[in-house]
Amino acid sequence: MTADTRTTVGVLRQAVASFVDERDWQPFHSPKNLSMSIAIEAAELMERFQWLTTEEARSAVEDPVELAAVTDELADIVIYCLSLSNALDLDVSSSVLGKLQTNEYRYPAQEFRGRFRRPERERRDLDRD
Amino acid sequence: MTADTRTTVGVLRQAVASFVDERDWQPFHSPKNLSMSIAIEAAELMERFQWLTTEEARSAVEDPVELAAVTDELADIVIYCLSLSNALDLDVSSSVLGKLQTNEYRYPAQEFRGRFRRPERERRDLDRD
Amino acid sequence: MTADTRTTVGVLRQAVASFVDERDWQPFHSPKNLSMSIAIEAAELMERFQWLTTEEARSAVEDPVELAAVTDELADIVIYCLSLSNALDLDVSSSVLGKLQTNEYRYPAQEFRGRFRRPERERRDLDRD
Amino acid sequence: MTADTRTTVGVLRQAVASFVDERDWQPFHSPKNLSMSIAIEAAELMERFQWLTTEEARSAVEDPVELAAVTDELADIVIYCLSLSNALDLDVSSSVLGKLQTNEYRYPAQEFRGRFRRPERERRDLDRD
Numbered sequence: 423m424t425a426d427t428r429t430t431v432g433v434l435r436q437a438v439a440s441f442v443d444e445r446d447w448q449p450f451h452s453p454k455n456l457s458m459s460i461a462i463e464a465a466e467l468m469e470r471f472q473w474l475t476t477e478e479a480r481s482a483v484e485d486p487v488e489l490a491a492v493t494d495e496l497a498d499i500v501i502y503c504l505s506l507s508n509a510l511d512l513d514v515s516s517s518v519l520g521k522l523q524t525n526e527y528r529y530p531a532q533e534f535r536g537r538f539r540r541p542e543r544e545r546r547d548l549d550r551d
Numbered sequence: 552m553t554a555d556t557r558t559t560v561g562v563l564r565q566a567v568a569s570f571v572d573e574r575d576w577q578p579f580h581s582p583k584n585l586s587m588s589i590a591i592e593a594a595e596l597m598e599r600f601q602w603l604t605t606e607e608a609r610s611a612v613e614d615p616v617e618l619a620a621v622t623d624e625l626a627d628i629v630i631y632c633l634s635l636s637n638a639l640d641l642d643v644s645s646s647v648l649g650k651l652q653t654n655e656y657r658y659p660a661q662e663f664r665g666r667f668r669r670p671e672r673e674r675r676d677l678d679r680d
Numbered sequence: 681m682t683a684d685t686r687t688t689v690g691v692l693r694q695a696v697a698s699f700v701d702e703r704d705w706q707p708f709h710s711p712k713n714l715s716m717s718i719a720i721e722a723a724e725l726m727e728r729f730q731w732l733t734t735e736e737a738r739s740a741v742e743d744p745v746e747l748a749a750v751t752d753e754l755a756d757i758v759i760y761c762l763s764l765s766n767a768l769d770l771d772v773s774s775s776v777l778g779k780l781q782t783n784e785y786r787y788p789a790q791e792f793r794g795r796f797r798r799p800e801r802e803r804r805d806l807d808r809d
Numbered sequence: 810m811t812a813d814t815r816t817t818v819g820v821l822r823q824a825v826a827s828f829v830d831e832r833d834w835q836p837f838h839s840p841k842n843l844s845m846s847i848a849i850e851a852a853e854l855m856e857r858f859q860w861l862t863t864e865e866a867r868s869a870v871e872d873p874v875e876l877a878a879v880t881d882e883l884a885d886i887v888i889y890c891l892s893l894s895n896a897l898d899l900d901v902s903s904s905v906l907g908k909l910q911t912n913e914y915r916y917p918a919q920e921f922r923g924r925f926r927r928p929e930r931e932r933r934d935l936d937r938d
Binding site for chain 2: 424425426427428429430431432433434435437438441444445446447449450452453454455457458460461464465467468470471474475476479480482483489492493494496497498499500501503504506507510512513514515516517518519520521522525526529531534535536538
């Protein structure tokens with residue numbers, strides 16, 4: 423991640439903002455529409471792995487051609503995320519770091535090491551609507 | 552976007568990587584699973600706007616409580632995007648900037664100003680499977 | 681809905697089952713993969729309305745060409761739903777009618793007439809994770 | 810699938826239509842909103858399998874409690890599909906059977922037996938945007 427070590431989120435947000443501005447696309451880039459756009463691009467990413475087992479998907483991305491396709495889909499998702507942060511004037515960095523801190527408390531490392539839920543989770547899920 | 556102007560993508564990626572490492576969650580954070588996770592969080596974002604018109608959704612986010620909820624959902628999406636970039640050792644910044652450059656050619660500003668497609672688009676779409 | 685008035689869900693399920701069987705696609709049509717497939721096809725449906733306002737989307741489907749495209753995407757979603765019901769040997773009809781009955785209690789008609797949530801909903805949502 | 814063998818799609822559509830009508834929810838059940846609703850419910854279905862391998866997901870649904878939760882999510886998806894077919898006055902049965910027929914030609918059984926794509930598929934995918 424060479425460029426990532428020196429590129430700020432702000433620089434990427436500015437590049438997305440310019441792209442949108444030059445096309446007068448702000449009316450399209452409403453919160454509702456952008457939430458759909460993120461989901462649509464996420465689906466295109468899923469499509470790469472749709473019929474593969476978890477293990478096969480892991481192997482597939484070792485092929486540089488497949489990896490490039492996946493990278494391309496991920497870029498689309500991130501671009502729409504940045505456009506939403508522009509539209510709502512949100513700070514991505516502090517919300518990401520803040521959420522990770524919240525998750526530190528919700529998923530204590532010693533309790534969730536190697537497991538993604540507590541044993542009683544399943545029952546609670548069903549009770550939820 | 553105060554923090555975004557000085558926070559690199561690499562710093563956020565590192566924070567996500569530490570969170571995942573401390574829980575030994577790499578086996579769960581496979582490409583296939585993360586593509587699902589991004590789509591799942593995108594759906595939670597959409598849920599905020601599901602029954603609102605495009606205009607109502609724009610107004611809704613003027614309420615700080617609603618904006619906080621939306622920010623929280625966006626953070627979840629971005630966290631999974633960063634985790635995928637970690638899992639695949641991708642550079643987010645160059646892929647985002649590269650994709651914007653590609654889109655400069657695909658959507659020339661003078662042709663797409665204030666419109667999101669060329670008139671003939673609809674027919675082509677239908678021909679596609 | 682001429683054909684719908686006389687076509688049972690079972691007939692459609694059988695047609696999907698035959699299609700899958702003739703291709704030995706049962707290994708691909710696992711619950712996890714099918715849940716992704718439904719989400720992927722749902723995204724293709726959303727794509728038809730992505731940049732339109734709620735009202736524009738309503739008008740768009742008055743065009744027979746657009747309506748045909750939307751119908752096609754909906755068919756893809758339903759086909760995967762039926763394939764999942766086959767894979768899990770679920771009864772679609774009783775689960776749909778059962779869920780509607782549950783929803784009768786959760787969304788009493790007199791309380792939810794013309795509104796999709798109770799006023800206090802927003803606060804509860806935020807408290808949820 | 811006892812009830813499915815004798816329940817027509819029309820009966821289910823009518824039950825959904827009554828539920829929506831009794832609450833005056835037609836304004837919310839616009840094509841754009843319903844496409845989001847289907848995607849949102851599809852994500853809730855995916856959430857059941859998010860961190861499981863393809864095999865683990867298969868085993869998970871052998872547990873009646875988990876199967877009930879999955880059934881419930883599938884019902885939500887189908888209900889929104891039926892509501893969209895009501896809103897657009899589409900015939901689900903003929904669109905499903907028609908799409909399967911189209912797919913018979915696109916995916917000839919002898920060519921796709923046990924495989925979900927032709928070998929050259931990957932390259933074409935990348936060329937597509």
